[in-house]
Amino acid sequence: xxxxxxxxxxxxxxxxxxxxxxxxxxxxxxxxxxxxxxxxxxxxxxxxxxxxxxxxxxxxxxxxxxxxxxxxxxxxxxxxxxxxxxxxxxxxxxxxxxxxxxxxxxxxxxxxxxxxxxxxxxxxxxxxxxxxxxxxxxxxxxxxxxxxxxxxxxxxxxxxxxxxxxxxxxxxxxxxxxxxxxxxxxxxxxxxxxxxxxxxxxxxxxxxxxxxxxxxxxxxxxxxxxxxxxxxxxxxxxxxxxxxxxxxxxxxxxxxxxxxxxxxxxxxxxxxxxxxxxxxxxxxxxxxxx
Amino acid sequence: xxxxxxxxxxxxxxxxxxxxxxxxxxxxxxxxxxxxxxxxxxxxxxxxxxxxxxxxxxxxxxxxxxxxxxxxxxxxxxxxxxxxxxxxxxxxxxxxxxxxxxxxxxxxxxxxxxxxxxxxxxxxxxxxxxxxxxxxxxxxxxxxxxxxxxxxxxxxxxxxxxxxxxxxxxxxxxxxxxxxxxxxxxxxxxxxxxxxxxxxxxxxxxxxxxxxxxxxxxxxxxxxxxxxxxxxxxxxxxxxxxxxxxxxxxxxxxxxxxxxxxxxxxxxxxxxxxxx
Numbered sequence: 038x039x040x041x042x043x044x045x046x047x048x049x050x051x052x053x054x055x056x057x058x059x060x061x062x063x064x065x066x067x068x069x070x071x072x073x074x075x076x077x078x079x080x081x082x083x084x085x086x087x088x089x090x091x092x093x094x095x096x097x098x099x100x101x102x103x104x105x106x107x108x109x110x111x112x113x114x115x116x117x118x119x120x121x122x123x124x125x126x127x128x129x130x131x132x133x134x135x136x137x138x139x140x141x142x143x144x145x146x147x148x149x150x151x152x153x154x155x156x157x158x159x160x161x162x163x164x165x166x167x168x169x170x171x172x173x174x175x176x177x178x179x180x181x182x183x184x185x186x187x188x189x190x191x192x193x194x195x196x197x198x199x200x201x202x203x204x205x206x207x208x209x210x211x212x213x214x215x216x217x218x219x220x221x222x223x224x225x226x227x228x229x230x231x232x233x234x235x236x237x238x239x240x241x242x243x244x245x246x247x248x249x250x251x252x253x254x255x256x257x258x259x260x261x262x263x264x265x266x267x268x269x270x271x272x273x274x275x276x277x278x279x280x281x282x283x284x285x286x287x288x289x290x291x292x293x294x295x296x297x298x299x300x301x302x303x304x305x306x307x308x309x310x311x312x313x314x315x316x317x318x319x320x321x322x323x324x325x326x327x
Numbered sequence: 328x329x330x331x332x333x334x335x336x337x338x339x340x341x342x343x344x345x346x347x348x349x350x351x352x353x354x355x356x357x358x359x360x361x362x363x364x365x366x367x368x369x370x371x372x373x374x375x376x377x378x379x380x381x382x383x384x385x386x387x388x389x390x391x392x393x394x395x396x397x398x399x400x401x402x403x404x405x406x407x408x409x410x411x412x413x414x415x416x417x418x419x420x421x422x423x424x425x426x427x428x429x430x431x432x433x434x435x436x437x438x439x440x441x442x443x444x445x446x447x448x449x450x451x452x453x454x455x456x457x458x459x460x461x462x463x464x465x466x467x468x469x470x471x472x473x474x475x476x477x478x479x480x481x482x483x484x485x486x487x488x489x490x491x492x493x494x495x496x497x498x499x500x501x502x503x504x505x506x507x508x509x510x511x512x513x514x515x516x517x518x519x520x521x522x523x524x525x526x527x528x529x530x531x532x533x534x535x536x537x538x539x540x541x542x543x544x545x546x547x548x549x550x551x552x553x554x555x556x557x558x559x560x561x562x563x564x565x566x567x568x569x570x571x572x573x574x575x576x577x578x579x580x581x582x583x584x585x586x587x588x589x590x591x592x593x594x595x596x597x598x599x600x601x602x603x
Contacts, residue, residue, distance in 0.1 A: 041426040044507075048422025049434055052415040052478055056441055059475045063452030070455065078458060124350075127342045140586075140594050142350060147586060148579040149536040151554040154561060155575040156353045159360065159568065165369045167356060181371075205350060209594060232331060254439065255480075262446030265538040265554075269561055283447035290451045291543065299451045307448050314440045322436075 064307065070300040077294045089301040099302070101277055102285040105192075106261060109281050112196040113203075113260040120204035125211040126237075139212075146206040154269040157198045161185070188278030191271050195279055199266050203259070207252060214248030215241065254317050258310060282306050361385070361572035368568045384569035388577065392570075396549060397556040401535060402581070404466055404552060408473035408534040413527055416478045420485035421511060425497075438479040447539060454543055468544045469552070473534040481526045488522025489515065525593040528585060535582050553578045 071089050075082035093099050128139050145153065160168050163183040172178040185191040222240050231239070264283040267273065273280035273288065280288070286306070290299035360368055364379040388394050419438075423431055453472065454463075462468045492515065500510050516523065538554040545551055557578055560571045586593070 042428045045422050045426035045428025045431060048426060049419045049431075052419040052482070053434060055415060056438075056475055056478065059453070059471060060441065060449065063449055063456045066455050066459070067452035078455065120349075123342050124346060127339060127346060130339055132339065132343065138346070140590050142346070143594065144354060144583075145350060147532050147536075147582045149554045149557070149582075150538055151536075151557045151561065152575040152579050155557070155571055156357050158561070158566075159368075159572070160353060160356060165371055165373070167373045170371065170373045201349065201353075233335065251439070258440070262448075264447045265558075269538075269558055286447055286451065287539075290454075296451065296455075300455075303448045303451050310448070311440075318436055318440075 064304070067300040067303050070297050071304050073297055075297040078296050082297060085297075089297055090305070093298070093301055093305060098277070098280075098285060102280050102282045105277075105279065106281040106283075108192070109196065109263070110257055110260050112193070113199055113263075114256065116196055116200035117204050117207055117256065117260075120200055121207035121211055124205060124208035125215060128208070128212060129215050139209075142205045143209060144205070145202050150202070150265045151269065153198065153202050154266060157194075157201075158270065161194060185271050186275065188275055191275060191279050195267055195270060198270070199260070199263055202266070203256075207256065210252060211245065211248060214245040218244045250321050253321065254314065257317075258314070261310065357572055358576055361569065361576050363569070365567075365569050368572070381569075384573035385577075387570055388573045392574075393548065393551075393556060394574065394577065397551055397553045398577075398581075400466070400550055401553040401578075404469045404473065404541075405531050405534040407466065408470045408477065409527055409530040411470065412474045412477040412481055412530040413523065415474065416481040416485055416526065417516070417523065419478070420482045420489060421515065423482065424486045424489040438482055441475075441479045450539065450543060453540070457544060462544075464545055464547050464550060466550070469534075469537070469541055472540045472544070473530075473537055476537070477530040477533040481530055484526050484529070485519070485522060488519045488526075491522075492518050521592040521595070524589050525595075528589055528593045531585065532582055 072084060072086060073082045074085045074089070124142060128135060128142070160166055161184040163169060163181050163186070166181075166184075168184075169178065169181040173181065183190070184194045218241065222244075223236055226236055226240060261281075262283060263281075264287065267279050267281065267284055268287065271279045273284045282302070286299050286302045289295050289302060359377045361384055362380050362382070363377050364381050367377070367379045419434075422428070423435055457463050457468050462471075496514060496518070497510055500514055505513075536554060537552075538558060541552045542555045542558065545555065557571070557574050560567065560574060
C-alpha cells in the first residue's frame with residue numbers, strides 16, 4: 038500500500054502531541070522527584086538516588102496494595118465478564134422492550150461515579166438500606182449487616198458496585214462483536230444438531246476474539262485505575278483491605294504529603310502496567326486480516 | 328427441540344428479571360427516595376411504594392446551595408473538553424484510517440494503552456506539572472486532562488465509523504478535483520455524523536463524570552464541578568440523605584437528557600462499529 042508519511046503524521050500529530058505532552062512531561066517530572074527526598078509539594082529535598090525504589094519494595098504497604106490491586110483486577114474481571122455476557126446475550130434475543138433496554142442499560146455508565154456511590158451507599162446502608170431489609174424479609178439474614186464493615190465484605194461489595202457501573206458498557210461492546218458474527222454459522226450448526234451451549238462455546242466465543250482482546254487489555258487497565266468508587270465509599274479501609282495501588286498513591290501524596298514516595302510509586306506502577314500491556318499485545322493481538 | 332426452546336425462554340425471562348432488578352431498580356429507588364420525607368429515607372422498614380412526597384430537598388439544593396455554580400463549571404468544562412476532543416480525534420482517526428504511514432500501528436496501539444493508562448498514576452505528576460506552570464485552579468487544567476482521557480477511545484470508535492463509508496465516494500470526489508479538506512468537511516464528517524455524535528456524547532460523559540482530577544486540581548469553591556461538590560456531601564459525618572439524593576438526581580439529569588436525544592446513536596454506534 039502507498040505510504041503517506043507526511044500527511045499521515047500531520048493528521049495524527051495534534052492529538053499525539055497533546056497526549057505525549059500530558060503524559061511524558063509529568064512522568065519525567067515524577068521520575069526526577071523519585072530520586073529526591075521531597076515531602077510537601079514545593080519544598081526541596083536532598084538527592085537520594087534509587088533509595089526510594091529500594092525502600093518501596095520492602096514496605097508492607099506496597100506489597101499489600103499490590104496484592105489488593107491484583108485481587109481487584111481478578112474479581113472485577115470475573116464479575117464483569119459474567120454480567121456483561123449475561124446482558125449482551127440477553128439483549129441479543131428478541132423480546133418486547135428490547136430497544137428500550139438496549140438504549141438504557143448503559144445508564145449506570147453515563148452517570149457520575151459519585152452518583153453511583155450515593156446509590157449504593159443508600160441501598161447498602163446498614164441502618165436503613167433496602168437490600169438489608171429485603172434480605173431480612175426473605176430470611177437470608179437475621180439482622181442487618183454492614184456491607185462495608187469487615188475487610189472481605191467491603192472488598193466484595195466494592196467489586197460488585199464497580200462491576201455494576203462497567204458491565205453494561207462492556208456488554209454493548211460485546212454486542213458489537215456478536216452483531217458481526219455471521220448468522221449462517223448458527224443455522225448451519227443447528228442443522229448439525231448443536232445446542233445453544235455448544236453454539237456459544239464453538240461459534241460465539243471464538244468469533245469474539247478481537248473484541249475480547251480489546252476488552253481484556255482495556256478492561257484490565259481500567260479496573261486497575263478505579264479510584265473514586267473505592268475512595269468515596271471506604272477510603273481504603275477497613276484496615277487497608279481495600280487500599281489498591283491508586284489509593285496508596287493518592288494517600289501517600291495528598292494525605293501523608295510524601296511527594297517523592299508517591300512519585301516513586303507512580304513510576305513503578307506505570308512501568309508494571311506498561312510491561313503488562315506490551316506482553317498482552319505481543320501475545321494476544323489478533324492478526325489483522327483487512 | 329421444544330424442550331430447548333423452553334429452557335431458552337426460562338433463561339431469557341430469568342436474566343431479564345435479574346437485569347431489571349440489578350441495573351434498573353436502583354434508579355427507581357434513588358429517584359423516588361429523593362422525593363421522600365427525611366424520616367422515610369432513613370426508616371428501617373422500607374416499602375417499594377413511597378409513603379410520603381415532598382419537594383423540600385429539591386428546594387434546598389436549588390435555592391439554598393452552590394448547585395448552580397457547580398453546574399455552570401461542569402457545563403463549561405465538559406463542553407470545552409468535548410469540542411476539543413472531537414476536533415483532535417476526528418483528525419487523528421481519519422489519518423489512522425485513510426493514510427498508511429510509518430508508525431501508524433504503533434500510534435494505534437499506544438492510543439489503546441493510553442485510553443486506560445493515565446488515571447491515578449498521572450495524578451501526582453500532573454499535579455506537579457500544573458503547579459509549575461501555574462495551571463492549578465483553572466478550567467483549562469481540567470479540560471487538558473479530560474481530553475487526554477476521552478480521545479483515545481474516541482479515535483478507536485471514529486475509525487470504525489469511517490470504515491463504514493465506502494471508499495468509492497471519496498475517490499469519486501478526488502477525481503472531480505476536490506481537495507483533502509473538502510473531502511473531509513463535505514463528505515466524511517456529514518456521512519459519519521451519527522458516529523461523531525455518539526463519540527461526542529462519550530467525550531461529554533467522560534468529562535461530566537470525572538472526579539479524581541477535579542478534586543485535586545481545583546481547590547477554589549467557585550470552580551468546583553458537580554461530582555466534587557456532591558462528594559463533599561458524601562464525606563460528611565452526618566449525611567443529609569434527602570439533600571444528597573436530590574443532588575445526585577440533578578447531577579445525572581443533564582447526561583440523561585442528552586442521552587434521551589442522541590442516546591440511540593451512542594448505543595448503535597457502540598454496537599455497530601466499536602470494535603470492527
